[in-house]
Amino acid sequence: MxxxxxxxxxxxxxxxxxxxxxxxxxxxxxxxxxxxxxxxxxxxxxxxxxxxxxxxxxxxxxxxxxxxxxxxxxxxxxxxxxxxxEKDIWKVARQVAKERRRREITPVVEVLNDLKAIDATTPEAQEFKRVMEGLSSVVGFADNTLNAVIRAEENWLMSQFLKVFR
Amino acid sequence: MxxxxxxxxxxxxxxxxxxxxxxxxxxxxxxxxxxxxxxxxxxxxxxxxxxxxxxxxxxxxxxxxxxxxxxxxxxxxxxxxxxxxEKDIWKVARQVAKERRRREITPVVEVLNDLKAIDATTPEAQEFKRVMEGLSSVVGFADNTLNAVIRAEENWLMSQFLKVFR
DNA sequence: GTTTATTTTCAATTATTTTTGAAACTATAA
DNA sequence: TTATAGTTTCAAAAATAATTGAAAATAAAC
Missing domain, CATH: 1.10.10.10 (Winged helix-like DNA-binding domain superfamily/Winged helix DNA-binding domain)
Known part of the structure; x- marks a missing residue:
């Protein structure tokens, strides 16, 4: 080419x-x-x-x-x-992870925390609460993963570990 | 509320x-x-x-x-x-990871592989090649991470590991 | 077969996002 | 100070994406 x-x-x-x-x-x-x-x-x-x-x-x-x-x-x-x-491509990746986390994940974490605080009387409300709790854990996982990327420099171990899942 | x-x-x-x-x-x-x-x-x-x-x-x-x-x-x-x-929220997450990987990551991996195959004569072409190689590794990392999520069920270890980076 | 309930399709419309370009702004130089 | 080079802003225009709604398709019931 x-x-x-x-x-x-x-x-x-x-x-x-x-x-x-x-x-x-x-x-x-x-x-x-x-x-x-x-x-x-x-x-x-x-x-x-x-x-x-x-x-x-x-x-x-x-x-x-x-x-x-x-x-x-x-x-x-x-x-x-x-x-x-910025030519250090890992720095670029970290920067993107950092910004998306700050702009998008963090606000959602807060909303979910509010939402899972309602008291569950009806079956609908119970289901709702269950879903909010589940989503909290998934979003929390995403948050941790982004953090792992953000701190990858300090955590050589991290990148090595992920290679296992190739 | x-x-x-x-x-x-x-x-x-x-x-x-x-x-x-x-x-x-x-x-x-x-x-x-x-x-x-x-x-x-x-x-x-x-x-x-x-x-x-x-x-x-x-x-x-x-x-x-x-x-x-x-x-x-x-x-x-x-x-x-x-x-x-689908109510199993982790299954939902895996499904999303799977589909985005298939629809978006995989095609990009292929393009990058093509692009890093050009022969680098001029300084521009050399820089280009360097960037393509860097991006390949970052996209590869993203790919691995998504795979890790996709296989999280089988890999209890994975989720445990990520908790370290909280 | 025909009728009827329900779902899908897609051209046209509407909403949203992006881009333009010229005026306003900023800062350096004369 | 005024002129000039360069940058930013933002209302209007263009491009893109999402949504509508009615006609066509599908499929169950008769």
Whole structure:
């Protein structure tokens, strides 16, 4: 396969995968592009490569910074801002795990805790409580797993352990 | 909190969470509703409870069956079809892990394998290859983790182990 | 066979999300 | 200070995804 073709396919594939996981395509494609770029890129660069507008680029670059996946870089004598992706791919994974946990899991854990506190008089309420308790444990498991990823660096053991389940 | 209120809050919360993970709201809400219902429900029942159309109900109930999260049930003497959710919450989790793996992870693994096979002549191509290899290992890790969940039943050890990282 | 109850399909509509682009803003340089 | 280069914002437009509803299909009952 041609390099240019491979690059396009990667950016495309990454964008599609992201969409299925609730992340918008431009954001994923920007990330993909910066990941494989050996050089820092300007807003102009990414706009041209992905054929997207300035506004779109600006907003999604900012979101990527909020997620801790890319950084702004200044070059001496240059007025423009350059962007570089975090290249340590495990750090990227940890960062994604961290953010999704914070934004999505934690709030749900709280709601579930509230919900399992109702008093179960009717059969419906009993069933409800049972389901809430079950979900709590599953969500708790997901939470632990994400934490395991987040702390994988400190826990060499973890990654070794998971290999067992190949 | 009132039971009816709790029920609504749960269905609402579940729908929102699902949206953030790329699953449509109706499907998630249908699932939530059936999960907490002690009795099998007809299409009419769910339409009324969630205030959605027949078409919407029909399509999403079918999707939920494709995901292996709910079952059709026939009642003697009744012409209508009844739906029940899989109530074993760990089975639900395994099923979701299984399906997402099959639909999303596996195809990406294949693409990445293709992409890391290009020959790296230019610095760009070298960087590209490096990133593809890194991503392969991360996606491989995700794959292993999902597999661990899928086989959790057989692997009591797994769940115990993850508790360490609480 | 026909009638009737129920489910499914899918084109059209509606809702939601994403993207655009130009104006407003910021900061550096002259 | 004013001009200039670059960035951000956000209302409007476009694209995408979800939902409706009525017609078609299916299947049980007669």
């Amino acid at each position: 041609e390099f240019t073709e491979a690059k396009d396919k990667f950016i495309q594939t990454w964008g599609t995968l992201a969409t299925q996981w609730g992340i918008n395509r431009s954001m994923a494609q920007l990330h993909a592009l910066l990941l494989i770029s050996p050089e820092p890129m300007t807003t102009e660069d990414v706009m041209e490569q992905l054929q997207i507008s300035r506004g779109n680029a600006s907003m999604n670059l900012r979101d990527l910074m909020d997620w801790g996946l890319i950084y702004k870089q200044l070059k001496a004598g240059e007025r423009k801002e350059f962007y570089v992706a | 009132e039971f009816t209120e709790a029920k609504d809050k749960f269905i609402q919360t579940w729908g929102t969470l699902a949206t953030q993970w790329g699953i449509n709201r109706s499907m998630a809400q249908l699932h939530a509703l059936l999960l907490i219902s002690p009795e099998p429900m007809t299409t009419e029942d769910v339409m009324e409870q969630l205030q959605i159309s027949r078409g919407n109900a029909s399509m999403n109930l079918r999707d939920l069956m494709d995901w292996g999260l709910i079952y059709k049930q026939l009642k003697a003497g009744e012409r209508k079809e009844f739906y029940v959710a």
